[in-house]
Amino acid sequence: MSNTNIDFRPAQAEDAAECIRVRGLTRENAASAERLAELGVTVASWGEQIRSGQLPGHLALHQGQLVGYCFGDVGSGEVVVLALLPEFEGLGLGKLLLHKVMAELRSHGHQRLFLGCSDDPASRSYGFYRHLGWRSTGQRDGLGDEMLEHVLN
Incomplete structure (x- = not known):
């Protein structure tokens, strides 16, 4: 399959709700709806953040079905989540x-973006972000992940 069979939209x-479902199906860093709710992420809270413009995101759809997404926080410049179903990895969608x-x-207005990422070189995200120019800040986020930054030109 190629990414030409994929549609993108805001x-x-x-x-x-579908984003939460897909997040539980990812290969690495999967989070169930229950785990997300423990972190304060529910269908209602996520939906309101999208509606208000605080958490804009983009979706990848295959035959109308959600296969991946990415969201960022306009207040802080944080890339909050990037998730893909395993069968759609390796196509350039992420x-x-x-x-x-x-x-x-x-x-x-953000010139510096940041995100939390595993510091385990065996994880897919470790190499993915670094290959795209993200660099360690030497700090950790509240979940214990390594903080990476990307300074935009």
């Missing part, structure tokens, strides 16, 4: 979704 508040969110955060 996220809408009504997409929050990179495309990430770049869409990075451009959106830049349009809101």
Whole structure:
């Protein structure tokens, strides 16, 4: 399968439930709806953040079904989440979704973006972000992940 069979669109508040479902199906860093709720992320809270414009996101859809997404926080410049179903990895979708969110955060005035990432070199995210120019800040986020930053030109 190629990424030419994929449609992209901005996220809408009504997409929050499906995003939560997909997050539980990812290969690495999967989080169930129950775990997300423990962190304060519910369909209602996520939907409201999308609706208010605080958490813009972009979706990847295959035959109308959600297969991946990326969201960023316009207040802080944080890339909050990037998730893909395992069968859609390796097609360049993560990179495309990430770049869409990075451009959106830049349009809101952010020159420095950041995210939390595993510091385990065996994890897919470790090499993915570093390959795209993200660098360690030497700090950790509240979940214990390594903080990476990307300074936009």
